[in-house]
Amino acid sequence: MTALDKYRKLEGPGLWAASQGEQRRDVIVGFGDATLVISDSRSMTVLSHWSLPAVERINPGKRPALFRPEGDSDEVLELDDDWLIDALHVVQGALRPPGSWVARARKKIALGIGTVAVVVFASLMPGALREHTASVVPMSKRVELGNVVRADLAGLGARHCTSPNGEAALASLQRALFQTPAQIVVMRGMPSAEARIQHVMGRYFLIDARLLEDAQSAEALAGAILMAVQRSADEDPLLPLLRHAGVIATFRLLTSAEMPDSAMRGYGAALLRMPLAVPQLDPLLERFARVNLSTRALVDHPQRLDPTVSTLEDALRSQDPLSGEIAETALLSDGQWVSLQNICDS
Numbered sequence: 001m002t003a004l005d006k007y008r009k010l011e012g013p014g015l016w017a018a019s020q021g022e023q024r025r026d027v028i029v030g031f032g033d034a035t036l037v038i039s040d041s042r043s044m045t046v047l048s049h050w051s052l053p054a055v056e057r058i059n060p061g062k063r064p065a066l067f068r069p070e071g072d073s074d075e076v077l078e079l080d081d082d083w084l085i086d087a088l089h090v091v092q093g094a095l096r097p098p099g100s101w102v103a104r105a106r107k108k109i110a111l112g113i114g115t116v117a118v119v120v121f122a123s124l125m126p127g128a129l130r131e132h133t134a135s136v137v138p139m140s141k142r143v144e145l146g147n148v149v150r151a152d153l154a155g156l157g158a159r160h161c162t163s164p165n166g167e168a169a170l171a172s173l174q175r176a177l178f179q180t181p182a183q184i185v186v187m188r189g190m191p192s193a194e195a196r197i198q199h200v201m202g203r204y205f206l207i208d209a210r211l212l213e214d215a216q217s218a219e220a221l222a223g224a225i226l227m228a229v230q231r232s233a234d235e236d237p238l239l240p241l242l243r244h245a246g247v248i249a250t251f252r253l254l255t256s257a258e259m260p261d262s263a264m265r266g267y268g269a270a271l272l273r274m275p276l277a278v279p280q281l282d283p284l285l286e287r288f289a290r291v292n293l294s295t296r297a298l299v300d301h302p303q304r305l306d307p308t309v310s311t312l313e314d315a316l317r318s319q320d321p322l323s324g325e326i327a328e329t330a331l332l333s334d335g336q337w338v339s340l341q342n343i344c345d346s
Helices: 003-007 082-095 101-124 126-136 139-155 164-177 209-214 218-234 238-245 247-256 267-273 281-290 309-318 334-341
Strands: 011-017 025-031 035-040 046-051 055-057 065-069 076-079 183-188 197-200 204-208
Touching (some): 076 082, 126 247, 139 204, 139 238, 139 267, 164 334, 183 209, 197 218, 204 218, 218 334, 238 267, 281 309
Antiparallel strands (some): 011 025, 011 076, 025 035, 035 046, 055 065
């Protein structure tokens, strides 16, 4: 199976403009025959085709990622989806013609010089090393690291809750909140004094089972999940791990794509002790609007499901995208919500 075949059915959201002066519009991005297909998100009308080998990134290492077709085109595409960004990188590499032996030799020489430079760079600027490493680690590796964190928590007594009806309800909630693949996992026995929703690498969102006992509605829980989603968008979730692991382990991940087990030991519990950052307000409100969810269910909840809500309370009330109205369609039915609350009982 070629790289293009692997990702042919992958689609995701983006923002596109025909020129840099135009307002960007919501689009769906997918892979065609050696092309990147950009379609209107509502009508699914194809707006543009870009040759995959000729797509170039305007802002390497920054988010959201900005792309354009090589040449004189003024088109610009904004992507904030790790799966799409990684897939585009893989497919472009597969379609790019192999270089000559001279080019390959130059690459090896440059790699040797680059390795020496990175060693010096790592010793002098550990923060910059972490930022660079996080910018190049692909989603597949992040999923692997996320599994290690979950295993670390399991070693401390945390248990993954599952039941047929509860998992079905959780899957419905995932589909309502995420346009791209993600996994919400409920765990009981988390080694922390305060319950929270914690995002780890690889689009894993861990819900402390104690929150299901406190939550009064699926909408309140969903609001807390969106807080965690925005928090992970504000800071790459790989960065706290790299700070915990240290410079040597970070350098090893960058150069060999391997993270020593010793460097990750204890990170799960350490992550749950880290204070939660206040998410950026404007993109957070956009997330609520995108899934047609009022902020009031979360803000009015008698037992706040996220400790940072109090900091944003006034703004979340006054700028509620639904103006305090309840959405016409509930996120979960009453039966689904009860099943989710009882997911740890089996």
